[in-house]
Amino acid sequence: MTRAFVFEGLPSRVIFGVGALGKLGAELDRLGLKRALVLATPPQRDQAADVQKQLGPRAVGLHDQAVMHVPVDVAKAGEKAARDVRADCTVAVGGGSTIGLAKAIALSMGLPVVAVPTTFAGSEMTPIWGLTEGSVKRTGRDLKVLPRLVVYDPNLTLTLPAAIAGPSGLNAIAHCVEALYAENANPIVSLMAEEGIRALNASLPTVVARGDDLEARSEALYGAWLAGCSLGMVGMALHHKLCHTLGGTFNLPHAETHSIVLPYATAYNRDAAPDAMARIRRALGGADDAARGLYDLGRKVGAPKALAEIGLKVSDLDRAAEIATQNPYYNPRPVTRDGVRVLLEDAFAGHRP
Numbered sequence: 001m002t003r004a005f006v007f008e009g010l011p012s013r014v015i016f017g018v019g020a021l022g023k024l025g026a027e028l029d030r031l032g033l034k035r036a037l038v039l040a041t042p043p044q045r046d047q048a049a050d051v052q053k054q055l056g057p058r059a060v061g062l063h064d065q066a067v068m069h070v071p072v073d074v075a076k077a078g079e080k081a082a083r084d085v086r087a088d089c090t091v092a093v094g095g096g097s098t099i100g101l102a103k104a105i106a107l108s109m110g111l112p113v114v115a116v117p118t119t120f121a122g123s124e125m126t127p128i129w130g131l132t133e134g135s136v137k138r139t140g141r142d143l144k145v146l147p148r149l150v151v152y153d154p155n156l157t158l159t160l161p162a163a164i165a166g167p168s169g170l171n172a173i174a175h176c177v178e179a180l181y182a183e184n185a186n187p188i189v190s191l192m193a194e195e196g197i198r199a200l201n202a203s204l205p206t207v208v209a210r211g212d213d214l215e216a217r218s219e220a221l222y223g224a225w226l227a228g229c230s231l232g233m234v235g236m237a238l239h240h241k242l243c244h245t246l247g248g249t250f251n252l253p254h255a256e257t258h259s260i261v262l263p264y265a266t267a268y269n270r271d272a273a274p275d276a277m278a279r280i281r282r283a284l285g286g287a288d289d290a291a292r293g294l295y296d297l298g299r300k301v302g303a304p305k306a307l308a309e310i311g312l313k314v315s316d317l318d319r320a321a322e323i324a325t326q327n328p329y330y331n332p333r334p335v336t337r338d339g340v341r342v343l344l345e346d347a348f349a350g351h352r353p
Contacts, residue, residue, distance in 0.1 A: 137248020306350025
């Protein structure tokens with residue numbers, strides 16, 4: 001059989017390793033960036049302030065108002081903060097919420113993004129942006145939101161609580177899973193996606209059980225990097241459409257929503273993507289079924305198992321199914337309202353698929 005595929009790499013620089021944060025200032029100098037606005041969520045202000053102090057005069061401000069799903073008014077406030085200090089870049093210290101704000105600023109103002117991830121979500125490696133307005137989350141792709149530099153330092157994850165670390169890593173695994181059956185999947189990205197699942201499956205239980213294990217946290221960050229790269233280079237499918245709907249419309253927590261929906265979206269596509277399912281089973285250490293293996297990993301790392309646990313109501317299910325199927329992403333199995341409604345009902349209850 002001959003091969004035929006398209007592979008397009010993304011232009012970003014990654015500095016990875018324990019102590020890598022110490023190289024951030026020199027890396028900004030290398031890029032010719034002199035006026036960085038440091039971004040964070042309110043709870044991560046102290047961590048961001050440490051980065052600001054380390055950067056010295058290269059950091060001209062700290063804006064700590066990032067929140068999940070990037071509401072439009074929050075994005076506009078971030079843009080104003082960047083203009084007020086005449087920033088020539090943003091340094092996002094945190095997870096998907098903070099990096100999402102940096103991307104929104106980049107989309108509007110063109111400011112380069114430097115990402116310093118403190119979770120395992122992987123969004124720092126993608127050119128995908130998201131903005132929420134009127135309870136609807138819009139997403140898109142634009143290379144100008146892709147971080148120019150990403151600094152991965154496992155030390156920065158040591159303060160990440162287990163309750164956040166588990167869902168964060170499962171969020172990254174979701175990127176890998178969908179990359180395996182994306183419309184534009186290719187063998188290079190599939191290798192990265194399978195390795196990302198393997199690394200996260202091997203490390204997350206230890207990350208959750210032992211908060212000071214730098215080796216496990218390094219392996220989880222490695223998996224997150226691969227996950228973000230995978231998602232960034234190919235398309236998304238039903239899982240991400242559902243999570244964008246649930247997050248943007250019902251304001252459900254991002255990582256927890258991904259961790260709950262993932263096994264059920266995988267089960268929905270089980271028969272339509274057999275090669276992807278085989279890779280997932282192998283990466284999970286030989287699980288008998290991809291969807292059940294992902295569900296079991298969620299239980300190992302203490303992630304919530306049901307949408308009912310994180311705030312969704314039974315009365316929301318019909319509306320969620322309707323919105324998620326109005327403009328569906330590509331998916332290997334045809335997306336139908338009835339099929340999605342059953343999927344959401346299963347995810348609401350949290351039974352093993």
